[in-house]
Amino acid sequence: xxxxxxxxxxxxxxxxxxxxxxxxxxxxxxxxxxxxxxxxxxxxxxxxxxxxxxxxxxxxxxxxxxxxxxxxxxxxxxxxxxxxxxxxxxxxxxxxxxxxxxxxxx
Amino acid sequence: xxxxxxxxxxxxxxxxxxxxxxxxxxxxxxxxxxxxxxxxxxxxxxxxxxxxxxxxxxxxxxxxxxxxxxxxxxxxxxxxxxxxxxxxxxxxxxxxxxxxxxxxxxxxxxxxxxxxxxxxxxxxxxxxxxxxxxxxxxxxxxxxxxxxxxxxxxxxxxxxxxxxxxxxxxxxxxxxxxxxxxxxxxxxxxxxxxxxxxxxxxxxxxxxxxxxxxxxxxxxxxxxxxxxxxxxxxxxxxxxxxxxxxxxxxxxxxxxxxxxxxxxxxxxxxxxxxxxxxxxxxxxxxxxxxxxxxxxxxxxxxxxxxxxxxxxxxxxxxxxxxxxxxxxxxxxxxxxxxxxxxxxxxxxxxxxxxxxxxxxxxxxxxxxxxxxxxxxxxxxxxxxxxxxxxxxxxxxxxxxxxxxxxxxxxxxxxxxxxxxxxxxxxxxxxxxxxxxxxxxxxxxxxxxxxxxxxxxxxxxxxxxxxxxxxxxxxxxxxxxxxxxxxxxxxxxxxxxxxxxxxxxxxxxxxxxxxxxxxxxxxxxxxxxxxxxxxxxxxxxxxxxxxxxxxxxxxxxxxxxxxxxxxxxxxxxxxxxxxxxxxxxxxxxxxxxxxxxxxxxxxxxxxxxxxxxxxxxxxxxxxxxxxxxxxxxxxxxxxxxxxxxxx
Numbered sequence: 001x002x003x004x005x006x007x008x009x010x011x012x013x014x015x016x017x018x019x020x021x022x023x024x025x026x027x028x029x030x031x032x033x034x035x036x037x038x039x040x041x042x043x044x045x046x047x048x049x050x051x052x053x054x055x056x057x058x059x060x061x062x063x064x065x066x067x068x069x070x071x072x073x074x075x076x077x078x079x080x081x082x083x084x085x086x087x088x089x090x091x092x093x094x095x096x097x098x099x100x101x102x103x104x105x106x
Numbered sequence: 107x108x109x110x111x112x113x114x115x116x117x118x119x120x121x122x123x124x125x126x127x128x129x130x131x132x133x134x135x136x137x138x139x140x141x142x143x144x145x146x147x148x149x150x151x152x153x154x155x156x157x158x159x160x161x162x163x164x165x166x167x168x169x170x171x172x173x174x175x176x177x178x179x180x181x182x183x184x185x186x187x188x189x190x191x192x193x194x195x196x197x198x199x200x201x202x203x204x205x206x207x208x209x210x211x212x213x214x215x216x217x218x219x220x221x222x223x224x225x226x227x228x229x230x231x232x233x234x235x236x237x238x239x240x241x242x243x244x245x246x247x248x249x250x251x252x253x254x255x256x257x258x259x260x261x262x263x264x265x266x267x268x269x270x271x272x273x274x275x276x277x278x279x280x281x282x283x284x285x286x287x288x289x290x291x292x293x294x295x296x297x298x299x300x301x302x303x304x305x306x307x308x309x310x311x312x313x314x315x316x317x318x319x320x321x322x323x324x325x326x327x328x329x330x331x332x333x334x335x336x337x338x339x340x341x342x343x344x345x346x347x348x349x350x351x352x353x354x355x356x357x358x359x360x361x362x363x364x365x366x367x368x369x370x371x372x373x374x375x376x377x378x379x380x381x382x383x384x385x386x387x388x389x390x391x392x393x394x395x396x397x398x399x400x401x402x403x404x405x406x407x408x409x410x411x412x413x414x415x416x417x418x419x420x421x422x423x424x425x426x427x428x429x430x431x432x433x434x435x436x437x438x439x440x441x442x443x444x445x446x447x448x449x450x451x452x453x454x455x456x457x458x459x460x461x462x463x464x465x466x467x468x469x470x471x472x473x474x475x476x477x478x479x480x481x482x483x484x485x486x487x488x489x490x491x492x493x494x495x496x497x498x499x500x501x502x503x504x505x506x507x508x509x510x511x512x513x514x515x516x517x518x519x520x521x522x523x524x525x526x527x528x529x530x531x532x533x534x535x536x537x538x539x540x541x542x543x544x545x546x547x548x549x550x551x552x553x554x555x556x557x558x559x560x561x562x563x564x565x566x567x568x569x570x571x572x573x574x575x576x577x578x579x580x581x582x583x584x585x586x587x588x589x590x591x592x593x594x595x596x597x598x599x600x601x602x603x604x605x606x607x608x609x610x611x612x613x614x615x616x617x618x619x620x621x622x623x624x625x626x627x628x629x630x631x632x633x634x635x636x637x638x639x640x641x642x643x644x645x646x647x648x649x650x651x652x653x654x655x656x657x658x659x660x661x662x663x664x665x666x667x668x669x670x671x672x673x674x675x676x677x678x679x680x681x682x683x684x685x686x687x688x689x690x691x692x693x694x695x696x697x698x699x700x701x702x703x704x705x706x707x708x709x710x711x712x713x714x715x716x717x718x719x720x721x722x723x724x725x726x727x728x729x730x731x732x733x734x735x736x737x738x739x740x741x742x743x744x745x746x747x748x749x750x751x752x
Contacts, residue, residue: 020670021635054666055728083659090734091727 001026003033010037011078012064013046018057027060034067043068048079048102053087065097076100112227113137113155117147117173118162118189127160127189127214134220144168148176148349149342152356156184158226160210160219163190163201171204178205181355181369185226189214254370255280262292262308262320272307275363281305289315293323296331303331305370307357310337310344318348325352326417326602332373336362405431411503411619412440415594416612417602424452424494425566425612426460432471433701433745435628435686436503439471442515442614443496444566446539455492459484468744471703472682473498473511477540477549481513484541493539497564499616502684504628506556506618513549514539519563519571520554521578521585528578528585532571556618561585563594568611569601577601629687633677633702638669641687645698652691656752661696664735667728668700668746676702676744694752695737701745 001014012030016022034043045064053061061077068075076098080088088099114136118124124140131138139154141147145168147159159177163170174186188201191212198209208222259281263269269285276283284303286292289312296303306324310317317335324333335348336357348356355369403412414427424445431438443459445452462483463476470476476498484494495514502508510518517535521528538548556562565574578585581600584593594613601611629644631637645665649658669685677683683703690697732739738749 019635019639019666021639023635052663052666054663054670055731056670058727086659087663090731 001029008040009042009044010040011044011046015049017052018050018060019052019054020056023056042074045077046079047077047084051083058091111135111137112157114158115139115156116160117141119143119165130216144173145342147173148345151177152340152345159184159186160189161186163188174205176349179349181372187222257304258282258302259305260303261285262312264312279367288312289320292320296328300328306331306333308335310335321351321353403429411617413594413615415598417598424456425610426456427612427614430467433686435688435701437686438501439467440499440501442564443494446493459494471500473500473509474551477511477513478546481540485544493541495539495567503619508554511549511551513537516571519574521561522557523559530575558618560618562616564614566612573605577604627689630684632681633673633679633683633685634681641669642666648689653752660735661750664732665698667731670728672700672702696750696752698748699745
């Protein structure tokens with residue numbers, strides 16, 4: 001997992017499934033990064049490489065959204081794959097934040 | 107000496123003491139007879155009539171205590187003077203408890219001895235209306251005609267004329283008499299009418315099942331019934347055996363009419379001051395019925411791999427054996443327990459134990475965890491000084507794997523069949539019984555994989571591994587044909603026939619289950635998130651193999667959430683607790699069963715609640731996923747069954 005920045009956005013890139021076994025490590029890392037990088041207006045979760053999101057993964061995404069929102073910043077998801085979108089649609093993530101699908105590989 | 111001189115039996119293994127006492131008594135106008143040991147004494151007492159018995163209490167073999175007890179069990183009230191070098195107050199009490207009337211310490215005080223002889227010889231004088239001896243025909247004081255009014259008696263006698271005579275005698279005493287010709291008919295009658303008999307009087311020698319067989323079966327199956335045996339003559343071994351089996355009275359046939367009333371009367375009043383023996387026996391009958399409830403299979407239709415049998419003493423007991431199936435994958439628990447003591451309180455503690463077990467077993471399936479929690483609950487019962495020897499077993503039937511923990515009970519006894527021979531493996535077990543100490547490190551624990559064609563036996567401490575091994579060697583055909591459904595009953599019967607019973611016993615047998623033929627569709631893992639990932643990989647591989655074309659993403663997500671539920675709630679993150687998974691493809695359906703070791707929470711209730719809540723509420727999202735993509739959910743204890751239409 002890693003983070004990267006552009007001019008106005010701080011990107012969170014898990015590069016792994018958002019499942020229970022990974023959750024503690026991902027959460028700790030991202031929260032630490034967010035605390036240390038407060039200057040940017042927008043936070044994006046880069047869903048590239050995420051295939052599975054279980055309920056703890058959903059909790060993480062909602063938790064990140066709430067944390068970013070309390071700082072009056074914008075939150076969105078980019079590079080969402082097909083499997084990610086199934087979970088996102090089920091939990092109606094789009095009513096809370098924007099989701100940008102990954103470019104089609106066809 | 108004349109025929110009115112008191113007849114005295116001296117029982118002492120020391121020839122010097124025996125001769126010296128004999129000389130003293132003969133010199134004082136007594137008729138002295140001598141027995142070298144308890145067995146010889148019983149033999150002589152069965153054939154002769156004595157006014158007084160002088161008993162050495164410490165003898166090899168059958169000691170004075172046991173000999174006196176057996177004399178009392180024979181229905182004889184002949185005064186017994188304990189003559190012993192033990193002089194402590196507690197020794198005196200022990201002698202009296204065994205049934206002695208007087209205590210005469212060694213070395214002999216002749217004047218004290220003669221004053222006792224005088225005292226009891228006078229009491230037994232036939233002219234004395236308060237005569238205590240039922241043995242002498244001249245002294246017989248039969249109970250009044252109505253003493254036994256309403257009591258039901260079963261007479262077993264083949265000879266028509268003897269039967270008629272005895273029926274007449276017994277009916278005159280007030281008994282309601284039923285008769286049968288032999289032991290087989292008697293046992294058939296008892297099976298149909300167990301509550302309609304208070305007493306059995308049987309000829310020792312009848313065709314088919316003889317008096318000894320009737321005695322044995324009655325004491326085992328109907329302990330409320332008092333049993334009396336009569337014969338023209340008894341050999342000492344048979345006499346000994348009858349007493350061991352619990353005969354309530356032994357009647358010399360030559361004196362039946364004169365002695366039977368007193369012998370029955372003595373048997374009824376003998377054992378208790380507060381309650382009659384009948385009352386105790388009836389209580390014991392109720393307890394015996396309760397005991398049957400303490401030994402139960404958990405499933406309505408017991409699986410073919412488990413068998414149980416038990417045998418009680420006449421008194422209340424506290425032996426228990428229970429099994430419970432935790433999930434449909436074949437994870438079962440077995441508990442075998444033995445409460446100390448043989449009284450009504452033992453049975454009460456059994457009931458308490460079962461109550462605790464029932465409430466904590468689902469959530470403490472792991473043997474050591476179960477022992478610890480029951481111990482902690484038992485210790486809360488103040489002022490109840492009972493302890494419970496316990497064996498707990500967690501049984502993975504699909505793999506014939508067992509985890510066993512013992513607290514005071516013998517360890518498992520395994521019989522491996524090897525080309526027509528037996529190989530035995532057994533451990534001593536042990537550990538500290540539950541309810542004794544607030545310590546959690548004193549139990550034994552082991553893991554066993556039962557080989558195919560092997561059998562594992564568990565038993566309470568009334569049985570010994572060494573003796574059981576000998577019994578099994580004698581019952582080879584029975585073990586070889588281990589499909590026999592009542593193998594434990596037959597083995598226990600054989601054990602009791604071979605060895606005398608001095609405690610209640612319980613025997614539980616487990617057969618090795620066949621290695622799962624569908625093992626590829628079963629999976630177990632420890633309660634850890636990484637293990638959930640591996641299990642999901644295994645499940646998706648199976649799904650892909652069976653139905654490569656199906657869209658499995660959301661099915662897998664649903665299954666994953668159920669696995670997480672088992673780890674988090676069912677097993678409460680206990681990494682040692684297993685989660686079992688089984689897959690079944692049935693027509694166009696996939697049925698996934700996921701089992702944990704705990705009761706967790708009521709998933710059905712939570713699922714119902716979650717229908718009315720937003721998916722954004724933390725903690726309920728997993729349930730919403732499970733519910734959304736599954737066609738049917740069933741929850742049965744710790745097992746969640748998911749059905750997907752493919």
